[in-house]
Amino acid sequence: MVYQNRTYLDYNATAPILDEVLEEIRTGAWPMGNPSSVHTCGKKAKRKMGEVKSYLYDLFQLGEREYELFFHSGATEGINSLIKSKAFESFEKNRHFVFLYALSDHSCVVNQIDYIQSLGLKSHALAVDHHGQIQWEQIADVLEGMNLDQTDILLNWTWVNNETGVVNSLDQLSLIKEKFPVMIHVDAVQSIGKIREFNQLNSIADAYTFSAHKFGALKGIGFSFVKPHFMKALMNGGGQQDKLRSGTENTWGIFSIQTALEVMKERYQFDEQNEAKLYIEERLRQLIGDKGHIAGEGAPQRNGNTLYFILNDIKAQTVSMALDMGGMDVSNGSACSSGAVIPSRVLMAMGYSEDQAISAIRLSFSAFFKKEEAIELWPRLESVLKRFVS
Ligand SMILES: Cc1ncc(COP(=O)(O)O)c(C=O)c1O
Known part of the structure; x- marks a missing residue:
């Protein structure tokens, strides 16, 4: 949690690179060749990449025949590739x-709608309830009115919301698939090191996307599992990765994924993390009283690391600056790329007012957050936050 003398509380934005990964880089243990080269250095890199792929199939309990697996620069690229490819395929087939x-999905999902519209195709935003949960009945309402024989339907399902930490269980996917011929992509970016069942994927979804910088591997690398022939490549070129994603592979990024996931598999303890989060949450609830609210607290399932709270009538920027001056790095909930704080689209989708949606602070803790750390952290958080609630 303490990183370069800062108390880092923004793990949903990105996680520090794990020591185990840094150590492998420091020792230069990984092969450096281009996996497409036929000499020994190239072959070593190719072999190691194959080992990482086997490890991922095993860890996530998916069959190599059921899913193809490709690496990309991160979830934004993976999600663009999948959604654009499916939309274009339907467009080509008329x-x-x-x-x-x-409505609560990440902007790299929501912002696909312009491209879809440019092809003359349609998008439909599903509302979420006050707790941030997608309503399965609503999907049924939308689909029941459609001519399903002539329509290709692609549903994005965000497993864990990046702002609220609310979990939309994968169990619901089978209900949807049983009733309707939909293709489903799961945005699984916020699952690893945040929910107990992070490696329990099922074979119901057509695709899953992950991003490595969220769990302590290197930045600029991610991976997607996709059902065979589900997707056409967005990147064309040398035909690497069975033509799913051309371009020389980011091998050290790929190798870092396995190292980071081995650490997660061995050391991540949901109950310990959740207990530490709840320690802060209970004190925060008492401190805020009726002057604010913890978003998503009524949801049936939440992750173990995210605490998203609103302080009525106080701009998030003011609070986050005060916490920053106290040595704590937190997120303003929703900031645009220029850094300006705008009302959180996710909170507004959950029915909060614009004023509340610009007053939210997100604390997101490490996968290895412990109660002892929470006990040490609380007085520091309290000493800053009490200024805004008294
Ligand atoms: C739920 C979710 N999806 C997608 C992304 C995009 O991931 P990346 O940073 O790898 O492009 C993020 C990043 O915050 C996210 O939280």
Whole structure:
């Protein structure tokens, strides 16, 4: 939690690179060749890349025949590749296409709608309830009115929301698939080191996307599992990765994924993390009283690391600056790329007012957050936050 003399509380934005990964880089243990080269250095890199792929199939309990696996620069690229490819395929075949997504999805999902519209195809935003949960009945309402024989439907399902930490269980996917012929992509970016069942994927979804910088591997690398022939490549070129994603592979990024996941598999303890989070949450709730709210607290399932709270009538920027001066790095909930704080789209989708949606602070803790650390942290948080609630 303490990183370069800062108390880092923004693990949903990115995680520090794990020591185990840094150590492998420091020792230069990994092969450096281009996996496409036929000499020994190239072959070593190719072999190691194959080992990482086998490890990922094993860890996530998916069959190599059921899913293809490709690496990309991160979830934004993976999600763009998948959604654009499916939309373009329907466009080429002159079929109707509807993209279903939740209003609370990440901007790299929501911002696909312009491209979809430019092809003359349709998107539909699904509302979420006050707790941030996607309503399965709502999906049914939308789909029941459609001519499903002539329409390709792609649903994005965000497993764990990046702002609230609310979990939309993968169990619901089978209900949807049983009733409707939809293709499903799961945005699994915020699952690793945040929920107990992070490696329990099922074979119901057509695709899953992960991003490595969220769990302590290197930045600029991610991976997606996709059902065979599900996707056409967005990047064309030398035909690497079975033509799914051309371009020389980011091998050290890929190798770092296995190292980081081995650490997560061995050391991540959901109950310990959740207990530490709840320690802070209970004290925060008492401190805020009726002057604010913890978003998503009524959801049936939340992750173990995220605490998203609103302080009524106080701009998040003011609070986050005060915490920053106290040595603590937190997130303003929703900031645009220029850094300006704008009302959180996710909170507004959950029914909060614009004023509340610009007053939210997100604390997101490490995968290895412990109660002893929470006990030490609370007085520091309290000493800053009490100024805003008294
Ligand atoms: C839920 C979710 N999806 C997608 C992304 C995009 O990931 P990346 O930073 O790897 O492009 C993020 C990043 O915050 C996210 O939280």
